[in-house]
Amino acid sequence: MTFHHLDSADDPRVSDYTQLTDVHLRKLREPVEGMYIAESSRVLRRALAAGHRPRSFFLAEKWVEDLADVFEQYPDVPAYIGSAALLEAITGFHLHRGAMAAMQRPAPVPLPELLAGARRVAVLEDIVDHTNVGAIFRSAAALGIDAVLVSPRCGDPLYRRSVRVSMGTVFQVPWARLEDWPGDLRVLQDHGFTVAALELTGDAVDVDDLAARRPDKLALVLGTEGAGMSDATLAAVDLAVKIPMRAGVDSLNVAAASAVAFWELRSRD
Secondary structure, three states: EEEEEOOOOOOHHHHHOOOOOOOHHHHHHHHHHHHHEOOOOOOOHHHHHOOOOEEEEEHHHHHHHHHHHHHHHHHOOOOOEHHHHHHHHHHHHOOOEEEEEEOOOOOOOOOOHHHHHOOOOEEEEEOHHEEEEEHHHHHHHOOOEEEEEEOOOOOOOOHHHHHHOOOOOOOOOOEOOOOOOOOHHHHHHHHHOEEEEEEOOOOEEHHHHHHEEEEEEEEEEEEEEEEEOOOHHHHHHHHEOOOOOOOOOOOOOOOHHHHHHHHHHOOOO
16 A cells, blocks of 8 residues: 655645535535544444445555454555644644544435334434534444434534434434425325334323334434424424433433433334
């Protein structure tokens, strides 16, 4: 494999890695360019194991040996190497997790195909904190969620922070971005899903009561941080469900709540 040693932060060959700390820019740029960043050797290995194709690798010299087996598998993919200071000048932060890879985004999966055979689906409405998005995906992968759907304004599951917080499990759970919100909830209902909003409403049932009903197919909708579920979404779901709280606490962080609900409402078959 040919390694490319960098000597300038302005090298156009590493434009995929520039301004990684500019969240607004990267959210706009990465989907349009059909790429995302896998940060850390563990995460990029999980991306490769999921069948995602690398555009390039980006790392400090000391990590070359650790990833030698990866480079052998992708001899035609360029690997850019630089000093820690130079890599930081390019990315905007200290790269201390080994290596990065710029990856090709996988092609979107059509919604009907995603739902085929699924029993448990999570739906994220306008969750904008990428840490929460990543944490929800990690819980989804661990607790038996078959697919995740995200609303048009939800944070990008393949944004660098989401991928990192998920520990790469975002590559394990099939997901899709919905286009008609909340109209696409009707597609779930047409596929036989009971659609439940995890929201504290006057008529919300306890999560263990819903679990006792053992719904065959269940889609759990999680609302945005702070404001919670929109009125339009609440009007479109079949019911609301809540996690009983004690000591005067009315709610959990959405990522923590997702883990509780995913476990309690898991498929029992």
